[in-house]
Ligand SMILES: Nc1nc2c(ncn2[C@@H]2O[C@H](COP(=O)(O)OP(=O)(O)OP(=O)(O)O)[C@@H](O)[C@H]2O)c(=O)[nH]1
C-alpha cells in the first residue's frame with residue numbers, strides 16, 4: 081500500500097472517494113501494491129507535450145512519463161491529462177518519472193477532427209460550462225456541452241459570464257431555464273467580481289475538482305483568477321509578445337481555489353466533438369427518447385415526418401440539436417478506415433456529378 085499524507089494531498093483535491101478508489105485498485109494489477117518507499121502519489125497540474133508539472137500538496141515538480149507507461153496508455157487509446165493522480169519515482173534529485181496512472185474515476189475527452197481522442201481533464205466532479213451573455217450566447221452549443229459532460233459522469237453547471245455587460249441578460253437566462261433540464265444549475269456571473277465566489281460556493285469545497293469549458297473569450301481564465309484570488313492565468317486584452325490582440329490560454333492547468341477546491345482552466349474549445357456513445361449522450365434528452373418510444377410510426381426517424389409524436393411535443397430547435405449530436409457521436413464511433421471510406425465515397429459521388437454537369441453543358 082502506498083502511504084500518503086491525506087491532509088497534505090487534500091489541498092490538491094484528494095477526497096475519501098478517491099482513497100477508496102485507489103485502495104480498491106491496489107488489489108488489482110492497475111496499481112502496484114508493493115510500491116516502495118520512494119514511490120509518491122502526486123497530481124498532474126499541467127501538461128506540455130512530453131513534460132508534466134506535478135503537485136505533491138506542498139510543491140511542484142517537473143516529470144516525464146516512463147516509456148512502459150506510455151505504451152500502456154497508448155494501448156488503451158488514452159493519454160495523461162491534467163487532474164490525473166499518478167505514482168512517481170525520483171531517480172536522481174529533481175529527476176522525476178511517472179510510473180503509473182491511477183485509472184481516473186471520471187475523464188473528459190473529445191475527438192479531434194482527424195478522429196483522434198484528446199484528453200481534456202481527469203478526476204473531475206463538476207464541469208463549469210462557461211458561456212458569455214454576449215455574442216458567445218448559443219443555447220444549442222450549451223445543450224451539447226451538457227450532454228457531453230453528463231456522458232463523462234461529470235455534473236454540469238451552466239455559468240453565464242459577462243452578466244454585467246451582456247445583452248438581453250434576463251431574457252437569455254429565462255430562455256435557458258425554459259429549454260434546459262429543470263434540475264440543472266444556471267448561474268449568471270460577472271467573472272471579474274469577487275461575488276462570483278459566493279454564487280459558486282456550493283461547488284468550491286475542499287476535495288472538489290472543477291473544470292472550466294467553453295469557447296475562447298467566454299471568460300474562463302477571468303473566472304479562474306477570481307476564484308483562485310491570484311492573478312495566475314493571463315487574460316485578454318493584454319497580451320505579451322505577438323501583438324495579435326487578446327490573450328488566449330494555450331494549455332490546461334490546475335489551480336487552487338481560495339475556498340478549497342481545485343479548478344482546471346482550459347483553452348477555448350473551437351469544436352467539442354463527443355467522445356461517448358450515443359446512448360450516454362442521449363441521457364440528457366430522455367424526454368425525446370420516451371416520446372420516440374410512443375411514436376405511432378414504427379419506421380419514423382422523428383425528423384419532421386408528419387404526425388410524428390416527438391415533433392409534436394419537442395421544440396423544433398431542440399430536436400434538430402439532438403439529431404446533430406447523434407450524428408456527431410456516430411462519426412466519432414467510426415474508425416479512421418471508416419472515415420477514409422466515407423470520404424472517398426463522397427469524392428467519387430462528387431466527381432460523378434461534376435462529370436454529369438460537364439456532359440450536360442452544350
Ligand atoms: N465585463 C466582463 N468582462 C469579462 C467577463 N468575463 C470575461 N471578461 C473579459 O472577456 C475577455 C476574455 O476573457 P478570458 O477570461 O481571457 O476568456 P477565456 O475563456 O479564458 O478565453 P481563452 O483563454 O481564449 O479560451 C477579457 O477581456 C475579460 O476581461 C465578465 O464577466 N464581465
Ligand SMILES: [Zn+2]
Nearest residue numbers: 300301328329
Ligand atoms: Zn482562458
